[in-house]
Amino acid sequence: MVDVSPERLANASAYKQMQFSPLWPYLPKNSVHHSSIRFSQEGQYQLFFQSVMARGCISWNKYLISDRQKLTSKNSYGRHDLTPIFLIFAIQIKKMEIKQDNPTLDAIISIYEQAKDSKFSQGFLESIQKDSITLQQYFKLDANESLLLAIFIAIQLEEATVDLQKLAAHIGCSKLKILLFKPIIDNFCQIGILDIDKMQIRLRLMGNRSINYLVNKTLVDAILEQNPMPVINKTPPNDIFELLELVYKLGLERDDDKIDTSRILSSLVEYLKVNSQFPLVQKLNDFNLDIQDKFIFLHVVWKAVTGYFSDDLFRTLEGIYDSSSKRFSELQKFLDGENKLIKQDLIEIIPTAMTTDTECQLTDKAYQILRDSGLNLKKFAEHRKDIIKPQDIKEKTLIFGESELNQINTLEKLIQESAFLEMQTRLTDKGLQPGISILLHGAPGTGKTEIARQLARKTNRELMHVNISDCKTMWFGESEKIVKKIFTDYKAYSKDTKTHPILFFNEADAIISKRKELRGSNVEQTENAIQNILLEELENFQGILIATTNLINNIDPAFDRRFLFKIKFHPPTLVNRASIWKLKLPELTNKQANQLAQLFSFTGGQIDNIYRKKEIAELLYGKSVDFETILGFCKEESLHQTVNSIGFRTIKQNLIQCEM
Known part of the structure; x- marks a missing residue:
């Protein structure tokens, strides 16, 4: 620390020594600046300091958090040198407080000084370990990030802004080596720790313009005021969705141990305070909820907005509480119905076999609150890949046998909205299950999947497609939760739609096959557990479910x-095959369609393949495909089938037979 006695300050040569201070750009907002002020006499120095104190600037911390303003007047010697003199004096007055109570600032200065010309050598890294740990604990960043941020802060306090050239010069390394830290710097910019001053581009560095960086002022103020690491947001939320996402990200930071419980809750208090203009925040404040319950509610709302209509309650609690015992304590309150969110009917519990697997979801009352607040969750779920809208399903003509056709027509009439609602009311009044579960079974390619899509289109219902492969994971217990969540999401999504969507399990063999004998295998236990959950959900299902399978015997x-309905799809008959050929390839003569139907016992799916190959060939070669080529396609398609040769050796011989 420079000697700041009045006698020393009276000597003009001391000014150069004072310029070293990294704090001098931070000026007192209400300080007095007059070109007539000189520090040549002790009385004048004391008079200046007293005048500043008289304006209410009592603590040096207050000076440093005010608006930053660097004096640059060239014709006023007093104005130019007043800042470093005053700040060093203020720091000297408070030096005991700084050294004892501000370990973060001490660590930053220590690292900054040792980093000079260090080239980040191994010896340097070892020498700053203690300071590095101090900053890692404060910033909640790793060692490299904390080191770089400390130097950025120190350079900024000394020179107002930072660029990569200054960083390289201080460390004593090449500009090229500094580019190794560019990913960290970019991340700092992304999360708001650094801002980019794009108006002050000075030179080109390695083909790119050198950009001035500014450390977030809130962070610098917190360090100088000896406050905890603040939650940094680049810009305030523009709408309720950005606010919900910020709340969700707070939980992620707690999961990663970047912030603790007290900070996450204090941050949420601040979020809700400064964003009270949003209707949802206003309505939430009407309930007598603790701040942690508000976090849980907003977290579940965010999950619903992003298309996940239930939430893993224990994981959400992990996003709030540092203490494991506190998480279990709060979870138990939910299970016992003692939590305020449960009591006020804002969230309901979805029971599971294991306590830590407990899911929660918004209640009807909560959904109404969201709608009243201008949040229609359905429109935010429209981007979900598993939701197929009826208008996006192309109309197709399907040809079936009389048996299948009659049953399909019955289903179509039943799931028309008016008939479906009437049926639900009637079954409910009689104490019967009001939902409809339909199993379509038969050989591959017989139209099971397509008829489910066409039923959705004709009845104007959305199709919620379940990817069966996603239902099984390598993690013990996760598969059961996924299957449970499918039905939870369906129920929640149904509440916000005018008509019940169709829950569609295509090729469900993997989850409805015969249960296995338990022989100690985790795989067998998981598969059986999935089926037990599925059976339980089907028992109480109240919507429309369609499943398909090729392996009915299994x-x-x-x-x-x-x-309730089980429809078998048979391979098309000879007559129906001919009709399908004529439907797909209308250029065929009736005789050719009959010939193909007799020669090849194809399903509709296989005939579709021939149709596609024909279209591709015409596109590639620019001419119509003749009948001989179509026969070749059929022969390729029948690799695992026997051509109906009836004793004849070749396709041409079969054609001769057909013509006779």
Whole structure:
């Protein structure tokens, strides 16, 4: 520390020594600046300091957090040198407080000084370990990030802004080496620790313009005021969705141990305070909720906005509480119905076999609050890949046998909205399950999947497609939760739609096959647990579910009664095959269509393949495909089938037979 006695300050040569202070750009907002002020006499120095104190600037901390303003007047010697003199004096007055109570600032200065010409050598890194740990704990960043941020802060306090050239010069390394830290710098900019001063581009560095960086003022103020690391946001939320995302990200930071419980809750208090203009925040404040309950509610709302209509309650609690015992204590309150969110009917619990797997979801009352606040969750779920809108399903003509056709027509009439609602009311009044579960089974390519899509289109219902492969994971217990969540999401999504969507399990063989004998295998236990959950959900299902399977003989008997309608799709008959050929390839003559139908016992799906190959060939070669080529396509398609040769050796011989 420079000697700041009045006698020393009276000597003009001392000014150069004072310029070293990294704090001099931070000026007192209400300080007095007059060109007539000189420090040549002790009385004048004391008079200046007293005049500043008289204006209410009592603590040096207050000076440093005010608006930053660097004096640059060239014709006023007193104005130019007043700042470093005053700040060093203020720091000297408070030096005991700084050294004892501001370890963060001490660590920053220590690292900054040792980093000079260090080239980040191994010896340097070892010498700053203690300071590095101090900053890692404060910033909640790793060692490299904390080191770089400390130097950025120190350079900024000394020179107002930072660029990569200054950083390289201080460390004593090449500009090229500094580019190794560019990902960290970019991340700092992304999360708001650094801002980019794009108006002060000075030179080009390695083909790119050198940009001035500014450390977030809130962070610098917190360090100088000896406050905890603040939550930094680049810009305030523009709408309720950005606010919800910020709340969600707070939980992620707690999960990563970057912030603790007290900070996450204090940050939320501040978020809600400065964003009270949003209707949802106003309505939330009407409830007598603790701040942690507000966090949970907003977290579940965010999950619903992003298309996940239930939330893992224990993981949400992990996003709030540092203490494991506190998480279990709060979870128990939910399970016992003692939590205020449960009591006020804002969130409901979805029971599971294991306590830590407990899911929660918004209640009807909560959904109404969201709608009243201008949040229609359905429109935010429209981007979900698993939701197929009826208007996006292309109309197709399908040809079936009389048996299948009659049952399909019955289903179509039943799931028309007016008939479906009437049926639900009637079944409910009689104490019967009001939902409809349909199993479509038969050989591959017989139209099971397409008829489910066409039923959705004709009845103007959305199709919620379940990817069966996503239902099984390598993590023990996760698969069961995924299956449970499918039904939870369906129920929640149904509440916000005018008509019940169709829950569609395509090729469901993997989850409705016969249960296995338990022999100690985790895989067998998981598969059986999935099926038990599915059976339980089907037992109480109140919507419309369609499942398809190619392996009806492998289905578990317990599923028989869970499916109200079971429709078998047979391979098309000779007559129907000819009709399908004519439908797909209208340029065929009736005779050619009949010939193909007799030669090849194809399903509709296989005939579709021939149709696609024909279209591709015409596109590639620019001419119509003749009948001989179509026969070749058919022969390729029938690799695993026997051509109906009836004793004849070649396709041409079969054609001769057909013509006779």
